[in-house]
Every structure is written in structure tokens, then in C-alpha cells.
Amino acid sequence: MALAARAARVWGSRRGWRQHPRWQQEQHFSSLDDKPQFPGASAEFVDKLEFIQPNVISGIPIYRVMDRQGQIINPSEDPHLPQEKVLKFYKSMTLLNTMDRILYESQRQGRISFYMTNYGEEGTHVGSAAALDNTDLVFGQYREAGTTAFREQKQMGGPGRFQPGSRLTSECKEGSNTRTEENQCVLMYRDYPLEQFMAQCYGNVNDPGKGRQMPVHYGCKERHFVTISSPLATQIPQAVGAAYAAKRANANRIVICYFGEGAASEGDAHAGFNFAATLECPIIFFCRNNGYAISTPTSEQYRGDGIAARGPGYGILSIRVDGNDVFAVYNATKEARRRAVAENQPFLIEAMTYRIGHHSTSDDSSAYRSVDEVNYWDKQDHPISRLRHYMQSRGWWDDEQEKAWRKQSRKKVMEAFEEAERKLKPNPSLLFSDVYQEMPAQLRKQQESLTRHLQTYGEHYPLDHFEK
Amino acid sequence: MAAEAAAAGRLWLSACRAGGHWRRLCSAGLLRGFLQPASAVGDAARRRQLAHFTFQPDPEHQDYGQTQKMNLFQAVTSALDNSLAKDPTAVIFGEDVAFGGVFRCTVGLRDKYGKDRVFNTPLCEQGIVGFGIGIAVTGATAIAEIQFADYIFPAFDQIVNEAAKYRYRSGDLFNCGSLTIRSPWGCVGHGALYHSQSPEAFFAHCPGIKVVVPRSPFQAKGLLLSCIEDKNPCIFFEPKILYRAAVEQVPVEPYNIPLSQAEIIQEGSDVTLVAWGTQVHVIREVASMAQEKLGVSCEVIDLRTILPWDVDTVCKSVIKTGRLLISHEAPLTGGFASEISSTVQEECFLNLEAPISRVCGYDTPFPHIFEPFYIPDKWKCYDALRKMINY
Numbered sequence: 001m002a003l004a005a006r007a008a009r010v011w012g013s014r015r016g017w018r019q020h021p022r023w024q025q026e027q028h029f030s031s032l033d034d035k036p037q038f039p040g041a042s043a044e045f046v047d048k049l050e051f052i053q054p055n056v057i058s059g060i061p062i063y064r065v066m067d068r069q070g071q072i073i074n075p076s077e078d079p080h081l082p083q084e085k086v087l088k089f090y091k092s093m094t095l096l097n098t099m100d101r102i103l104y105e106s107q108r109q110g111r112i113s114f115y116m117t118n119y120g121e122e123g124t125h126v127g128s129a130a131a132l133d134n135t136d137l138v139f140g141q142y143r144e145a146g147t148t149a150f151r152e153q154k155q156m157g158g159p160g161r162f163q164p165g166s167r168l169t170s171e172c173k174e175g176s177n178t179r180t181e182e183n184q185c186v187l188m189y190r191d192y193p194l195e196q197f198m199a200q201c202y203g204n205v206n207d208p209g210k211g212r213q214m215p216v217h218y219g220c221k222e223r224h225f226v227t228i229s230s231p232l233a234t235q236i237p238q239a240v241g242a243a244y245a246a247k248r249a250n251a252n253r254i255v256i257c258y259f260g261e262g263a264a265s266e267g268d269a270h271a272g273f274n275f276a277a278t279l280e281c282p283i284i285f286f287c288r289n290n291g292y293a294i295s296t297p298t299s300e301q302y303r304g305d306g307i308a309a310r311g312p313g314y315g316i317l318s319i320r321v322d323g324n325d326v327f328a329v330y331n332a333t334k335e336a337r338r339r340a341v342a343e344n345q346p347f348l349i350e351a352m353t354y355r356i357g358h359h360s361t362s363d364d365s366s367a368y369r370s371v372d373e374v375n376y377w378d379k380q381d382h383p384i385s386r387l388r389h390y391m392q393s394r395g396w397w398d399d400e401q402e403k404a405w406r407k408q409s410r411k412k413v414m415e416a417f418e419e420a421e422r423k424l425k426p427n428p429s430l431l432f433s434d435v436y437q438e439m440p441a442q443l444r445k446q447q448e449s450l451t452r453h454l455q456t457y458g459e460h461y462p463l464d465h466f467e468k
Numbered sequence: 469m470a471a472e473a474a475a476a477g478r479l480w481l482s483a484c485r486a487g488g489h490w491r492r493l494c495s496a497g498l499l500r501g502f503l504q505p506a507s508a509v510g511d512a513a514r515r516r517q518l519a520h521f522t523f524q525p526d527p528e529h530q531d532y533g534q535t536q537k538m539n540l541f542q543a544v545t546s547a548l549d550n551s552l553a554k555d556p557t558a559v560i561f562g563e564d565v566a567f568g569g570v571f572r573c574t575v576g577l578r579d580k581y582g583k584d585r586v587f588n589t590p591l592c593e594q595g596i597v598g599f600g601i602g603i604a605v606t607g608a609t610a611i612a613e614i615q616f617a618d619y620i621f622p623a624f625d626q627i628v629n630e631a632a633k634y635r636y637r638s639g640d641l642f643n644c645g646s647l648t649i650r651s652p653w654g655c656v657g658h659g660a661l662y663h664s665q666s667p668e669a670f671f672a673h674c675p676g677i678k679v680v681v682p683r684s685p686f687q688a689k690g691l692l693l694s695c696i697e698d699k700n701p702c703i704f705f706e707p708k709i710l711y712r713a714a715v716e717q718v719p720v721e722p723y724n725i726p727l728s729q730a731e732i733i734q735e736g737s738d739v740t741l742v743a744w745g746t747q748v749h750v751i752r753e754v755a756s757m758a759q760e761k762l763g764v765s766c767e768v769i770d771l772r773t774i775l776p777w778d779v780d781t782v783c784k785s786v787i788k789t790g791r792l793l794i795s796h797e798a799p800l801t802g803g804f805a806s807e808i809s810s811t812v813q814e815e816c817f818l819n820l821e822a823p824i825s826r827v828c829g830y831d832t833p834f835p836h837i838f839e840p841f842y843i844p845d846k847w848k849c850y851d852a853l854r855k856m857i858n859y
Contacts, residue, residue: 137606139602207639208639208641209637209638209639209641210639210640212636212637212639213637217637219638219639219641219642220641221641221642226605226638226642227634227637227638227639227641227642229629229630229633229637231625231629231630234598234625234626234629234630236598237594237595237597237598237599237601237602237626238598238599238601238602238605238630239602240595240598240599240602241598241599241600241601241602241603241604241605241606241610242602242603242605242606243602244559244599244602244603245557245602245603245606245607245608246606248557248559248584248608249557249606249608255602267594267622268594268595268598268625268626270592271590271592271594271595271598271599272595272598274590274592274595275589275590275592275595275599278589278590279587279589279599433640434635434636434639434640435635435636435675435676436635436676436678436699436700436776437635437643437645437699437700438699440728440776441776441779441780442776442779443675443776
């Protein structure tokens with residue numbers, strides 16, 4: 001008995017001492033009871049040697065609601081969203097598209113240093129963002145700008161914060177326009193102001209990120225969009241931790257974590273999936289499978305059936321959806337959210353889509369794919385045109401409104417753009433702050449040495465563009 | 469004391485990764501038949517080496533209330549207990565922490581605070597740290613354990629590229645300041661390449677995190693509590709050879725020892741000796757040897773926080789003594805002694821009477837059977853000190 005108790009301490013309560021391998025040898029099993037006893041798997045024996053064939057010819061099917069022409073296929077799957085909401089979907093996607101065109105051009109003209117467009121993937125951002133609560137935490141990769149459009153300012157600082165005094169919401173200012181961030185499509189959906197997108201891209205005094213990161217590395221505390229970082233997939237286990245904390249806080253919130261099919265190859269993705277499942281976290285893993293990781297096509301990224309097929313390997317409920325169908329994305333995300341928070345378990349959504357634009361302004365994708373391929377997606381299967389057909393068939397939109405909106409959105413973007421360009425950059429002393437919460441003595445010395453250096457050599461530095 | 473330390477070292481490593489098979493063989497009775505006791509063999513040289521240091525407890529601290537005799541792992545448990553008691557958001561996680569941990573640092577905590585607060589994670593260091601960052605981003609307190617500092621490297625990206633830069637890159641919109649990573653550290657007598665490393669130098673090069681190494685149970689509890697409460701992500705390295713070997717009176721209630729403050733544990737006038745963790749006890753002994761054999765008075769400094777480090781205390785001491793010896797187990801090249809040496813020669817050049825001496829591990833991986841030759845023991849430190857005095 002003492003030995004059993006010691007074994008129990010060693011092996012832990014989750015297994016129970018009766019399943020300790022040493023104990024199995026000494027236990028008396030009924031000869032009729034020939035079932036496997038291994039703690040590691042719940043399965044039957046088989047006496048035929050056969051390898052399981054991975055199914056990649058006919059993979060996990062792709063859920064969709066609309067066909068490529070924007071017609072509802074199965075009316076019972078139509079979410080029957082009100083006109084106002086569908087219009088918001090459309091305007092978020094198109095405003096993002098307009099902003100992308102202008103900012104891409106501005107990089108080509110040397111006005112900002114770098115940019116990444118979202119062409120073709122707007123449906124994944126808006127459909128998913130619209131299905132979340134405004135206070136659900138978003139961890140993105142870098143191509144989710146559309147997700148912040150839907151988050152209304154007036155819901156900032158509302159009830160149900162993660163923790164009492166949580167840093168996430170403690171500094172929310174209701175109705176405040178200064179320094180609020182309206183980030184790209186996920187952010188666009190949460191009403192992140194254009195000025196804030198631009199401020200970050202220009203790294204000007206209004207950038208809440210204080211000019212520290214390359215363009216498109218947005219973040220917004222009020223809209224619960226965690227600041228983007230360049231390393232891929234690092235956000236995945238972090239999102240899981242945040243979801244665990246949300247569960248503990250009984251916050252009735254989930255976390256959504258976006259990443260591409262390329263990032264899903266990183267070890268961090270494997271870590272995140274496994275932790276989410278074993279620790280029972282209310283999280284949605286949203287994979288944008290857009291066919292390319294810079295120049296690497298999916299055939300060189302994985303050999304299995306995409307990312308959705310990996311979910312069951314971790315014990316995660318998974319689905320594959322047509323990412324260019326904003327209603328399919330919406331329905332899947334909505335249901336996943338409902339169940340994630342009710343059942344405290346993760347969900348994996350693989351949204352199939354296509355990256356119409358280049359990876360970034362540092363890429364020319366004609367080097368590795370044909371113009372015909374790109375044109376097909378741009379012309380024949382685009383989330384914006386599919387939604388437009390849907391709206392037009394209901395009489396909610398027409399060519400005149402389209403023309404007027406294009407003009408209006410372009411004007412809005414240009415105004416914000418020119419405004420952002422005129423602004424100064426932040427004071428160079430902001431190079432040194434926020435490394436720690438408090439500035440260490442050695443760093444203060446370094447800051448002072450730069451100040452002295454600029455006093456003598458300032459003419460060689462672009463001080464005129466920076467706030468004094 | 470030293471024999472105890474060596475015996476203790478043998479016992480725990482066999483309890484975890486390295487020696488599980490030994491216990492099974494013993495209990496199967498296979499070895500009793502043909503193994504003879506070591507003394508019967510008769511050759512003292514074949515007996516395992518005694519520890520290279522003698523732990524010296526500090527005098528009992530009166531200012532913090534009732535104290536209890538604790539070893540280093542019990543002091544860690546006490547700090548964790550205090551933290552979970554006063555901070556309802558605090559959680560502890562990592563490999564094998566649920567049953568108490570391979571070094572018993574988390575014994576009893578799961579029963580006391582619940583399985584949602586003290587729990588095992590899958591075997592994945594990058595996941596452990598990434599997960600911990602995520603908890604901290606929401607404002608909850610995350611105390612992650614990495615089972616051995618030797619295995620912290622899969623988490624290097626999450627620590628250096630993410631945790632350290634979270635506040636800076638977001639313009640202070642987000643941070644993971646409530647993350648603390650604890651990990652057993654340093655030589656243990658037989659740990660070899662992968663159970664002996666002291667990786668503090670890798671992290672010292674990373675602005676945005678704090679790196680702390682205690683020398684004793686009392687220091688460990690106070691420093692760990694400070695790390696947990698600090699608003700920046702911290703790495704707390706626990707010298708594993710001291711887990712059982714170091715015993716002293718430790719306050720039961722919580723208390724803090726400030727970070728980024730070195731401690732002068734013995735004042736002196738001729739040479740400044742700087743170390744951290746286990747090595748502090750080595751240089752303390754060297755200071756006694758120097759006094760006894762050479763009549764040299766040493767000022768002994770425990771650095772305690774590696775990053776950000778207390779430049780002022782070390783420089784003030786060197787200005788007084790004119791000589792500096794820094795010692796650590798980690799390899800010489802690029803070790804943290806290089807940083808101290810470089811800064812001190814910048815700040816105190818004209819005060820130096822001799823080149824700064826670094827007594828460190830060799831530039832090799834940490835060997836197994838050669839450990840007694842590898843480590844910067846008191847004889848090497850004494851010899852370097854003697855050369856400095858005679859320079």
C-alpha cells in the first residue's frame with residue numbers, strides 16, 4: 001500500500017496508480033478482458049498490418065454559403081443579417097481595399113518605407129471580426145487589418161474586463177478620438193480611424209506605437225487588438241495563454257488568433273494547438289490559407305490536407321471554409337465562438353482564400369506565379385464582388401451608390417493620408433522609453449549621451465522632421 | 469556540509485531525467501548480489517568528488533517577522549505560496565509542476581490553490597513561455613517553470629523577440645510585465661552538458677527583460693517575490709546545487725529584496741571579488757584564504773541581478789580597491805564577466821592597479837567526468853587573485 005501511495009505521488013492523479021506500468025504486470029486481468037490498457041491511447045487492438053493513408057485527394061470539404069456569383073446556395077445557411085450590417089461588411093472591405101491601394105502607391109513613391117496589402121482576403125477579416133464580441137481579444141499576424149472596423153468606440157471600457165484593473169481596458173477613454181486606433185480590416189471592422197492606420201505607417205507623432213515598428217504593425221488597446229510583431233506564429237501560444245486567463249476570469253470572452261498557412265508550419269503553432277486542447281482554452285484559431293508564403297506555394301509548405309486536418313490530431317474541432325465567402329466565414333466564426341465560450345475548448349477554422357497582391361512592397365510575385373492565376377481570383381472569385389452581387393440582388397446596392405462610395409472612400413483615405421504625411425515624427429527621446437516600465441540608470445546615461453551628441457552633430461540628423 | 473551537498477546532488481538528479489533507471493534496477497534487487505560497498509574497493513580517488521564550495525548562511529534576518537528553517541527549494545515554495553495567496557490571478561505552470569516538480573519547488577501548491585492555478589503543460593518550452601506571455605498580456609500573473617536552464621533555448625525567440633520587446637514595440641499599449649520564468653541553473657556535480665548550464669549571458673544581451681540569480685534561500689525568496697511583482701518580464705535562475713545544500717532561517721511572511729542592487733557581503737580594501745549564485749560561496753572562501761595566506765583584504769560582492777546590473781556598487785568598490793576579479797561557471801568568452809570588465813575599465817581605468825581578472829568555465833560545453841577540472845574553483849580564483857596582487 002505504501003508502494004502504491006508512492007507510485008501515486010510519482011505518477012500523479014491524472015493517471016491514477018492502477019495504470020502504473022509496474023502495477024499492470026502484477027494485477028490479475030480476467031482472461032476474457034483482452035482490451036488494451038495503455039494510458040496513452042483509447043483504442044481497440046487490430047491484427048492486420050495496415051498504415052493509415054492520409055487523405056489529400058479528397059480533403060476536408062469547404063463550407064460555403066454563397067456561390068461565386070454571390071447567390072445563396074442553401075437558404076437555411078443564410079445568416080439573414082440586416083441590411084445595415086451587410087453594408088458595414090461591404091464598406092469595411094472596400095475602404096480597406098482603397099486604403100491598401102493608396103498606401104501601396106505611397107510606398108512605391110518613397111513616402112512610407114514598407115506596406116502589406118490585404119487584396120483578396122478582406123472576406124476573412126470582416127466575416128470573422130463581425131462574428132466576435134467587441135471585447136474579444138485579437139492576436140493577428142500582419143494581414144488582418146480589416147478586423148478592427150466593427151468595434152464601436154462606445155463599447156470600449158465596458159463591462160466584463162478580463163481582470164479587475166486589467167491593463168487591457170483600464171485606460172479606455174469613451175468617445176476619445178485622439179490616439180485611438182482603427183486598424184486594418186479586423187481593425188477596420190472595429191472602426192479604427194484611418195488617421196491611426198496612417199499614423200502607424202508614417203510613424204508620426206500620432207502613432208500610438210510611438211514610431212517603433214515598421215508599417216502595418218498595428219495595435220489598439222481599446223479595440224482589443226494586440227500589437228502585431230514580425231516573427232511569425234509567435235502570437236499563437238500567446239493567444240492560448242490569454243484565452244486561459246479569460247477562462248479563469250469567467251470573462252465570457254474568447255480569443256481569436258489569426259495566422260497564415262505558412263506560419264502554421266512553425267513550432268509555435270504546434271505548441272499553441274496542443275496547449276489549447278490540453279488546457280481547454282476558449283480560443284478560435286483562424287488560419288488564412290491564401291496559397292502562398294511569400295513565394296512558397298502550399299505544395300512546398302505541407303503534404304497533408306492543409307491546416308484543418310491537423311486540428312483533429314490535437315483533439316480540436318475543426319472546419320474548412322470558403323474564405324472569400326464572407327457569410328461562410330461569419331457563420332463558422334459565430335458558431336465557433338458560441339461553443340468555445342460555452343464549452344471552454346478551442347476551434348480551428350481554415351479559411352481558404354487567395355493572396356491577390358504581392359507578399360509586401362518588397363516582393364514582386366510575377367517572379368513565381370502567373371498573371372493569369374492572379375487575374376482569375378481578382379475577377380472570378382473575390383470576396384468584395386461576391387458580396388456586392390448579393391447586395392445588388394436584394395436591391396441594397398447599385399452602380400450609382402458604388403460610384404459615390406468609391407469617390408467618398410477615396411476622399412476619406414486621401415485626407416487622412418495627407419494629414420498623416422504632414423505630421424512630425426515623435427521626439428527622438430522616445431527611442432529610449434518603454435524598454436522597461438521604468439528607465440534603468442544605464443539607459444538614461446545612453447539617452448543623455450545621444451542628447452549631447454546631437455548638440456554637436458545635430459546637423460547630420462533629420463531633426464527637422466521630428467518633434468522637439 | 470559539502471558531503472551532504474554531494475549526496476543531495478546525487479539524489480535529485482537520479483529522481484529526474486538522468487537516473488530513473490537506477491532506482492528501478494535497485495528495487496528489482498539485481499544489484500545487491502554483486503555490488504560491493506565503495507569502501508571495500510579501497511581507492512579514494514574513485515569515490516565521487518565532494519562539492520567545490522561550502523554554503524555559508526547569512527546571519528538570521530530580524531526585520532521580517534517569524535522565520536523558519538528552509539532550504540532553497542522550500543524558500544522558493546514559500547515565495548510561490550505567498551504569491552498565490554495574495555494575487556488571485558497568479559498561476560504556476562510548466563512540466564511536472566503539478567505533483568511538486570522535479571526539484572520539489574511546487575510541492576503542496578496544487579492541493580492548496582487548485583488545479584486551475586498550478587498545472588502541468590505539455591513538454592514544450594516555447595509553448596510554456598509563449599503561453600505565459602499571453603496570460604501576462606491580460607494582466608494576470610504568470611509564473612512559468614523551465615525544468616532546466618539548459619532547455620530554455622527553444623523559448624529563446626519568445627523571450628527575446630516577444631517578451632522583452634512587448635512594451636517597447638507597442639508603445640506601452642501592451643506588456644507582459646507580470647511574467648516570471650523560473651529555472652534551475654548551474655553546475656550540480658554530475659549534470660554534464662545539459663543539466664549544468666548557466667545561460668545568463670545570452671539573456672544579458674537582451675534589453676527588456678530582467679535576469680536574477682540568488683545565492684541562498686533567504687535571497688531566493690525575497691528576489692523571487694520581487695521578480696513576480698516587478699512590472700517587467702523576469703528570468704529567475706535557481707542554483708540547483710543549492711536546493712538542498714543551502715539551509716538557513718527564512719521569513720515565513722513575504723518580503724522583497726530589490727532588483728538591480730548588488731550586495732556587498734563582506735567589506736574589504738585590497739581586491740573586489742564579484743560573483744553570483746553558487747559562485748558567491750566560492751569567492752567568499754577565497755576571500756578567507758586571501759586574508760589568511762596573503763594578508764589581503766577582499767570586498768566580496770554578490771551581483772544578484774545580472775540585467776540591469778548595479779554598475780555603481782561595483783565601480784565604487786573598484787575605485788576603492790583598485791583590483792577586480794569576476795568569476796562565473798559559464799564559459800569565459802562572451803560570459804557576463806566580459807560585460808562587467810568592459811564597463812569597469814571604462815569607468816575606473818585610472819583606479820585600476822592590475823588588469824581585471826576573469827575566472828570562468830573554459831570555452832567548452834560543460835563536461836561530465838571532467839567537471840572538477842572545468843569549474844572555476846577556489847584554487848583557480850585564489851591563484852588569479854595572487855597574480856593580481858603581485859602584478
